[in-house]
Amino acid sequence: MTTYDAGEFTLEKVREYVWKIPQTGEMRVPGRVLASEELLAEISEDLSLKQLKNTTHLPGIQKYAIAMPDAHQGYGFPVGGVAGIDAENGVISPGAVGYDINCLPGSTDVRLSFGRRMELEDLRERFEDERAIVAGDELTDSPIRLFTESGTKPVYRVETTRGQTIQATAEHPFLTPDGMVELGDLGPGDQTIVQPFRGLEHEDPEAFTILTEDDFADANPQLKRVLTDRNLLPLRSTDEELNYLLKILGFHLGDGSLGGEGQLWFYGEPEDLESIREDVKSIGFTPSKVYSRDRQHEIDGSSFKATEHSFKTTSKALRRLLIELGLPEDSKISSEFSTPWFLDRLADWQQALFYSAFFGAEMNAPAAQHDTNLYCPKVSQNRTVETVDSGRQFFEDMAAFLSDVGIETNEIESFETDSNRDHDTIRLRLGIKNDSQNLIRFFSTVGYRYNRDKQRRAIKAIEYLKRKEREIVRRERIASEVQARADGGEPVRELKEEYDINDRFIERSAWSGREGRPRPGETFLDFEDFCEDFEVQENLTVTTTVDSIEHVGEKTVYDIGVEHDAHNFLANGFVVSNCGVRMLKTNLTYADVQGREEELVDALFEAIPAGLGGGGVVQTDVDTLEDVLERGVDWALEEGYAVEADLAHCEDEGVRPGADPDAVSQKAKDRGRQQLGSLGSGNHFLEVQRVTDVYRADVAERFGLKEDQIVVLIHCGSRGLGHQVCTDYLRDIEQAHQGLLEQLPDKELAAAPAGSHLAEEYYAAMNAAINFAWVNRQLIMHRTREVFADVFDRDWRDMEMELLYDVAHNIAKKETHDVGVDPEGRPVGEADAVDSEERELFVHRKGATRAFPAGHPEVPAAYRDVGQPIIIPGSMGSGSYVLRGGENSLEETFGSTAHGAGRLMSRTEAKNIYWGEDVQDDLRETQQIYVKAESGATVAEEAPGVYKDVDEVVRISDELGIGDRVARTFPVCNIKG
Known part of the structure; x- marks a missing residue:
C-alpha cells in the first residue's frame, strides 16, 4: 500500500489523488484528502490535517471528513473542508461553517471604561455589564457582547523592544500599521500598535449611600425630581452616574467657576471640553455649545492676547448636586473646601477619576528639566492664611491616594505669595517624584483626564x-x-x-x-x-516593534467580542481583534475593453464600496433588513435591483427556506444594515475577466460562454452580519452544550445536537445570513451593470449582462445523500457499513462549493441536463475557472468541490516578500491586468504568489470527476477592499 509521510500523519493512498487518514481511537470516521502529491505537500505544512482528524470526532458524521485540493488551516475545521452529518442524530457546528475565535490567557488585562483594567477570565460572569476600551478613530468604550472559553491551546509570549508583553494563541490578531495580523504571522522586527496607559485594577466599590433626599431638604420639589428622574438621587457609591460626577467635579475644582443662577462654567481646549460635554450628557443634562472669545492677559508686566474656550450648564439641580459633593460655593482661594468626605471610601479607580480630572486641569505637563531628566509634575493651589489647613489636607489626602497606588510624591511645599487686596495668601505645591519608574507608574495608571495635549x-x-x-x-x-x-x-x-x-x-x-x-x-x-x-496617534496609540515571540506552553484561553465597528480591544496595552461567488456574463469581447481598462477599474472602484467597516450600495432601515434576511433576492427583485432571470440562475433561486430574522441578533443586524452591497476586505474582490479557454464546448454553450468573452466575477459574503451570527451562536452553544464540547478534541468545533433549540435557531439564523449574502452580491452586480452602462454608453441589457450562477462557499445545508448503514439500518462510518440508504444530512461546506451533477433536482432548470455551474476563483495574476458538477461528486464528496486556489502564505509573509505597488505595476506591465485597492498592503497580501496553483487544484477536481472543467478565464481588471 502506498503511503505519504506528512509528519504527524501517515496517509494511506486509496487511489490516485485520494488519501486517507485511517480511523483510530475516538475517530467516528476516517479522514480523506483529495490532492496530488504536490498539493499534499503544501496542505501538510499547516494544521489542516490535524483539523481534519479532529472533525471526524463530531457526532453523526458520515462516511468520512473531506479536505479539498485547496485545503488550508482554518478555525477548528480546515478551509476547504466538507462533512456530512446526520440531521436527526448528529450535530450542526458553526466551526464547520466558519467563525473567528482569537484567544488570550485568563490573566490578560483588559482595559475597561473609567480607567480600569480587569483580568480577562474575571469577565466571564459580568462581561455583559462591562464596556471595553476600543481603539477606533479615538479611544472609546464599547459594550462587550461575547465571552468565549476555548480550552487549552498553545500560547506564545510576545515582548516588544520597549518591554510590553502579552501572551496569545497563534491565531489571535494584533493591530499593526498594516491592519490586523495574526500573531502566527508576526515575528521579531515586525511592528504592532500599543496604548501605553494601563489604568488601575478593578475592585468592586464598598456599597454605601453618598446623598439622599435629606441632603436636599431645603430644595424645591422640582429640583429633587430632576435628580431623581436621572437616577442621581439617592446617589450611591456603586452607581455608574457617580463615576461621571467624580470626573466633572475634579475638573471643575481645577478649571471651573460658578456663574449666574444655576450656572457652572468649564474652561479648556475645545476637544477637551467636548469630552466633558459628553459626560454631562451621560448623566442627563444639556450643556451649552463651546464658546470662544479673545481675552487680554497680563503676567509679570507683560500683556498678551489669548483665545479662551468654555461651555456652561444652567441646571440648578446639577449645580446643587456638585456643591453637595464638595464643590465650593465661594471663591476657591478663600473657601475651606478639601477632599470630598466620601472619596477615600471609594475604590482606587474611582478616586483616580476625581484626581486625574483635577490633574488634567491643574498639573503641569511632562517637560524636560535638562536634557534627559524630566521635571516633577506638580500641582498647586493658593489659599488664604485662614483656609491653608484645608488646602494642606487636600494635598495630604491626594498624596495618600497616590501612595496607595504605588506612586511616590515629594513633601508638600508652601510659599508665601504676594497677598491679594483682600487676603494674605499661601501657595501650596505637591509634586510627583521624578524617578523614572515612578513617573511611568503615574503616567500609565492615573495621569491626566480631560486634557488631550x-x-x-x-x-x-x-x-x-x-x-x-x-x-x-x-x-x-x-x-x-x-x-x-x-x-x-x-x-x-x-x-x-x-x-x-x-x-x-x-x-x-x-x-x-x-x-x-x-x-x-x-x-x-x-x-x-x-x-x-515620536508620533502619538489621535487615538493615543503608538507603534512599537516586536522583540521576541516564544512558545510558553499550553493554557486555557478566552476571548471577548465588542460591539464597536473597530472590533478590537486593549489587552495588556496591545490592540488585538460567509462568503460566496457569482459570475456575470456579457456579450462584450476583450477587444471592446482593451484601452479602457483603467477607466473601467476606476469607475468600478468609485461605485462599489470596498474595504473594512461600513458603507454599502444601499442603506437600510430595520424593516428593510428584516425583508432581506427573510426573502433574499426576491426583495432585490421587488426593489428593482434584480430581474427574474437573476433568481432563476442563483443557488436556491436566491432565498433559503426557513430563514428567520428573529434568530439573528440585533448586533448582527446593526452591523449588516450599514454594509449591504459592499465587497469587504481580504480576499474579497470584483474582477473583470476574459474567457481564454473552453474545455467542454457543449456545456460552455449551455452556460453562455465562449472564448474572448468578457465576464465579471464577484467574490464576497455576508460581511459583519454573517460573522456575528456565528460568534453569537458559538457563545450560546458553548454554554448550553458544555458536555458535548468536552468530548471534542478542539473546542472550536463547538456544536449543537440536531433537533435542539439552538441547532434549529442557528440553522434559521445561518439561512438568513445566506439570504443577506446573496442580496449583497446582487446589489454589487446591479451597481456593476450601471457602471458598464456608463462606461460603454449602452444599456446593460444590450450588453446581455446576465447572471451565470451564484453559489455559496461557507454554508451548512440540509441535503439528502446516500450513507453507509449497519445491518440494522443505522448510519455508521465507512468501515462498518454493509449497505447504504438515503439520509438527510447537515452538509457543512467551509470554503468549499456545492457541485451537483446533471439530473439533480436542485440544479436550476436551465442547467439541469448538463450540471450545476461551479465558479473557482484564482489569484489576481492567474486564471479562474468555470466547472460543472461532476458525476462522481455525490458519491465522493457529498456533492462538493474546491472553492479557490487556497493560501500558501500568511498575509504578513506576503507583505514581507511583496510590495503592493510593485505587484500592481508588474501585473499591468507584464499581463495587462489593472488592479485598484484600498491600500498597497491589500495588494501585497493577495499577490499571485500567495496562493496555490489553481490549475492544479482544478485538475484534481476534474480528474476525480467531482467538478469538470468547462472554461478558464483570465483577469482584465480587479478591485479589492
Whole structure:
C-alpha cells in the first residue's frame, strides 16, 4: 500500500489523488484528502490535517471528513473542508461553517471604561455589564457582547523592544500599521500598535449611600425630581452616574467657576471640553455649545492676547448636586473646601477619576528639566492664611491616594505669595517624584483626564523613559562585563574595539569603576527632541516593534467580542481583534475593453464600496433588513435591483427556506444594515475577466460562454452580519452544550445536537445570513451593470449582462445523500457499513462549493441536463475557472468541490516578500491586468504568489470527476477592499 509521510500523519493512498487518514481511537470516521502529491505537500505544512482528524470526532458524521485540493488551516475545521452529518442524530457546528475565535490567557488585562483594567477570565460572569476600551478613530468604550472559553491551546509570549508583553494563541490578531495580523504571522522586527496607559485594577466599590433626599431638604420639589428622574438621587457609591460626577467635579475644582443662577462654567481646549460635554450628557443634562472669545492677559508686566474656550450648564439641580459633593460655593482661594468626605471610601479607580480630572486641569505637563531628566509634575493651589489647613489636607489626602497606588510624591511645599487686596495668601505645591519608574507608574495608571495635549505628552514621556531605562541597563551590563574582563587581564584597547560605546566609558569602567547607575550617553536623544520625532496617534496609540515571540506552553484561553465597528480591544496595552461567488456574463469581447481598462477599474472602484467597516450600495432601515434576511433576492427583485432571470440562475433561486430574522441578533443586524452591497476586505474582490479557454464546448454553450468573452466575477459574503451570527451562536452553544464540547478534541468545533433549540435557531439564523449574502452580491452586480452602462454608453441589457450562477462557499445545508448503514439500518462510518440508504444530512461546506451533477433536482432548470455551474476563483495574476458538477461528486464528496486556489502564505509573509505597488505595476506591465485597492498592503497580501496553483487544484477536481472543467478565464481588471 502506498503511503505519504506528512509528519504527524501517515496517509494511506486509496487511489490516485485520494488519501486517507485511517480511523483510530475516538475517530467516528476516517479522514480523506483529495490532492496530488504536490498539493499534499503544501496542505501538510499547516494544521489542516490535524483539523481534519479532529472533525471526524463530531457526532453523526458520515462516511468520512473531506479536505479539498485547496485545503488550508482554518478555525477548528480546515478551509476547504466538507462533512456530512446526520440531521436527526448528529450535530450542526458553526466551526464547520466558519467563525473567528482569537484567544488570550485568563490573566490578560483588559482595559475597561473609567480607567480600569480587569483580568480577562474575571469577565466571564459580568462581561455583559462591562464596556471595553476600543481603539477606533479615538479611544472609546464599547459594550462587550461575547465571552468565549476555548480550552487549552498553545500560547506564545510576545515582548516588544520597549518591554510590553502579552501572551496569545497563534491565531489571535494584533493591530499593526498594516491592519490586523495574526500573531502566527508576526515575528521579531515586525511592528504592532500599543496604548501605553494601563489604568488601575478593578475592585468592586464598598456599597454605601453618598446623598439622599435629606441632603436636599431645603430644595424645591422640582429640583429633587430632576435628580431623581436621572437616577442621581439617592446617589450611591456603586452607581455608574457617580463615576461621571467624580470626573466633572475634579475638573471643575481645577478649571471651573460658578456663574449666574444655576450656572457652572468649564474652561479648556475645545476637544477637551467636548469630552466633558459628553459626560454631562451621560448623566442627563444639556450643556451649552463651546464658546470662544479673545481675552487680554497680563503676567509679570507683560500683556498678551489669548483665545479662551468654555461651555456652561444652567441646571440648578446639577449645580446643587456638585456643591453637595464638595464643590465650593465661594471663591476657591478663600473657601475651606478639601477632599470630598466620601472619596477615600471609594475604590482606587474611582478616586483616580476625581484626581486625574483635577490633574488634567491643574498639573503641569511632562517637560524636560535638562536634557534627559524630566521635571516633577506638580500641582498647586493658593489659599488664604485662614483656609491653608484645608488646602494642606487636600494635598495630604491626594498624596495618600497616590501612595496607595504605588506612586511616590515629594513633601508638600508652601510659599508665601504676594497677598491679594483682600487676603494674605499661601501657595501650596505637591509634586510627583521624578524617578523614572515612578513617573511611568503615574503616567500609565492615573495621569491626566480631560486634557488631550497632556495625555499625548504623558505617552511620549512613558515611551521616552522606557527607552532611557533600556539604555541605562545596556550600559550597566557593558560596565560590569568590562570591569570583569579587565580584572581578568584583557587589554582595555581590545575592549574598546569590541563594544559599541565611547572609549571614555570603557576606561572608567575598567580602571576607576563607577558609583551609582550610569547616565545615558551624550548621543542619547534628549526629551524635547524625542517628543518632536515620536508620533502619538489621535487615538493615543503608538507603534512599537516586536522583540521576541516564544512558545510558553499550553493554557486555557478566552476571548471577548465588542460591539464597536473597530472590533478590537486593549489587552495588556496591545490592540488585538460567509462568503460566496457569482459570475456575470456579457456579450462584450476583450477587444471592446482593451484601452479602457483603467477607466473601467476606476469607475468600478468609485461605485462599489470596498474595504473594512461600513458603507454599502444601499442603506437600510430595520424593516428593510428584516425583508432581506427573510426573502433574499426576491426583495432585490421587488426593489428593482434584480430581474427574474437573476433568481432563476442563483443557488436556491436566491432565498433559503426557513430563514428567520428573529434568530439573528440585533448586533448582527446593526452591523449588516450599514454594509449591504459592499465587497469587504481580504480576499474579497470584483474582477473583470476574459474567457481564454473552453474545455467542454457543449456545456460552455449551455452556460453562455465562449472564448474572448468578457465576464465579471464577484467574490464576497455576508460581511459583519454573517460573522456575528456565528460568534453569537458559538457563545450560546458553548454554554448550553458544555458536555458535548468536552468530548471534542478542539473546542472550536463547538456544536449543537440536531433537533435542539439552538441547532434549529442557528440553522434559521445561518439561512438568513445566506439570504443577506446573496442580496449583497446582487446589489454589487446591479451597481456593476450601471457602471458598464456608463462606461460603454449602452444599456446593460444590450450588453446581455446576465447572471451565470451564484453559489455559496461557507454554508451548512440540509441535503439528502446516500450513507453507509449497519445491518440494522443505522448510519455508521465507512468501515462498518454493509449497505447504504438515503439520509438527510447537515452538509457543512467551509470554503468549499456545492457541485451537483446533471439530473439533480436542485440544479436550476436551465442547467439541469448538463450540471450545476461551479465558479473557482484564482489569484489576481492567474486564471479562474468555470466547472460543472461532476458525476462522481455525490458519491465522493457529498456533492462538493474546491472553492479557490487556497493560501500558501500568511498575509504578513506576503507583505514581507511583496510590495503592493510593485505587484500592481508588474501585473499591468507584464499581463495587462489593472488592479485598484484600498491600500498597497491589500495588494501585497493577495499577490499571485500567495496562493496555490489553481490549475492544479482544478485538475484534481476534474480528474476525480467531482467538478469538470468547462472554461478558464483570465483577469482584465480587479478591485479589492
